[in-house]
Amino acid sequence: MAEKLFPKGYQPIHQVSEKEDVRNQLLTTILSDHSKEKEAKLDTDIFDVMSRRRSTRKFESKAIEEWKIEKILAAADTAPTAGNFQGFEIFHVKDTKMKEKLVGAANKQPYVNAPLVLIYCKNPSRVKLNFSKKMLTKFAIQDATLAAAYSQLAATALGLSSIWIGMIDEEKVAKIIGTKLVPSSILCIGYPTKQKLPKSRRNLSELIHVLEPKKIAKITKKKV
Numbered sequence: 001m002a003e004k005l006f007p008k009g010y011q012p013i014h015q016v017s018e019k020e021d022v023r024n025q026l027l028t029t030i031l032s033d034h035s036k037e038k039e040a041k042l043d044t045d046i047f048d049v050m051s052r053r054r055s056t057r058k059f060e061s062k063a064i065e066e067w068k069i070e071k072i073l074a075a076a077d078t079a080p081t082a083g084n085f086q087g088f089e090i091f092h093v094k095d096t097k098m099k100e101k102l103v104g105a106a107n108k109q110p111y112v113n114a115p116l117v118l119i120y121c122k123n124p125s126r127v128k129l130n131f132s133k134k135m136l137t138k139f140a141i142q143d144a145t146l147a148a149a150y151s152q153l154a155a156t157a158l159g160l161s162s163i164w165i166g167m168i169d170e171e172k173v174a175k176i177i178g179t180k181l182v183p184s185s186i187l188c189i190g191y192p193t194k195q196k197l198p199k200s201r202r203n204l205s206e207l208i209h210v211l212e213p214k215k216i217a218k219i220t221k222k223k224v
C-alpha cells in the first residue's frame with residue numbers, strides 16, 4: 001500500500017494505518033506526534049513561531065532530519081485549497097546537480113542550493129470547479145502559495161530557517177524539474193548560520209483599514 005501513497009524514494013517514518021481514510025490518518029499521525037519536538041525542546045507555539053520567523057539566506061550544510069521534512073510536507077497538505085481540490089504539487093529536489101541548475105533559473109541566487117529545496121507548482125487541472133480557466137489558475141496560485149507558507153511556518157517551528165524564492169524563471173525551473181506545470185515559488189530551507197531578529201513592519205494602524213458602517217445606512221434604516 002505504501003507505494004500507492006508515496007512518491008518513489010519517499011518512505012514515511014510513521015506507520016501507515018490500514019484504515020480507509022489513509023491520507024488523513026497519515027497527516028494526523030505525522031502532525032500529532034510531538035515526541036521529537038519535545039525531545040529537541042522546540043517552541044512550537046504558533047504565535048511565537050510567527051513572530052520569530054525571519055528569512056535566511058545562509059544555511060549550514062547540515063542535512064535536515066527526515067522527521068522534520070515529513071512535518072514540513074504534511075503542514076503544506078493541511079493548507080486550505082479552493083474547493084479542497086488541492087490545485088498544487090510539491091517537488092522535493094534531492095538532486096544536487098538539479099539544485100545548482102535552479103540557482104541559474106532563480107536569477108543566480110546562490111542560496112537556492114539549500115539543504116532542503118521544495119518547489120510549489122500550480123496545478124489548475126486538479127481544480128474541478130465550473131469557473132473560467134483564468135479563475136482556476138488564480139485558485140491554483142493561491143493554493144500553491146498557501147501550501148508554501150504553511151511549510152515555511154512549520155520549518156520555523158522545527159528550528160529551521162527558510163527563504164521564499166519568487167524571483168524565478170518559471171519556464172527554466174519547470175524544464176529543470178521536468179514538469180509541464182507552472183512553478184509558483186521555491187522554498188529553500190536549512191539550519192541558519194546565524195539567528196537573526198525578525199524584520200520590522202509598518203504600524204498596524206497603517207496596514208489595517210477599518211471600514212465602519214456608514215452613518216447614512218443607519219439613518220435610512222430608522223423608521224420615519
Ligand SMILES: Cc1cc2nc3c(=O)[nH]c(=O)nc-3n(C[C@H](O)[C@H](O)[C@H](O)COP(=O)(O)O)c2cc1C
Nearest residue numbers: 053054055056057109163164165166167168198199
Ligand atoms: C512573493 C515573495 C517573493 C520573494 N522572492 C524572493 C527572492 O526571489 N529572493 C529572496 O532572496 N527573497 C525573496 N523573498 C523574501 C523576502 O525578501 C522577505 O520575505 C522579506 O524581505 C521580509 O523578510 P522576512 O521574511 O524575514 O520577514 C520573497 C518573499 C515573497 C513573499
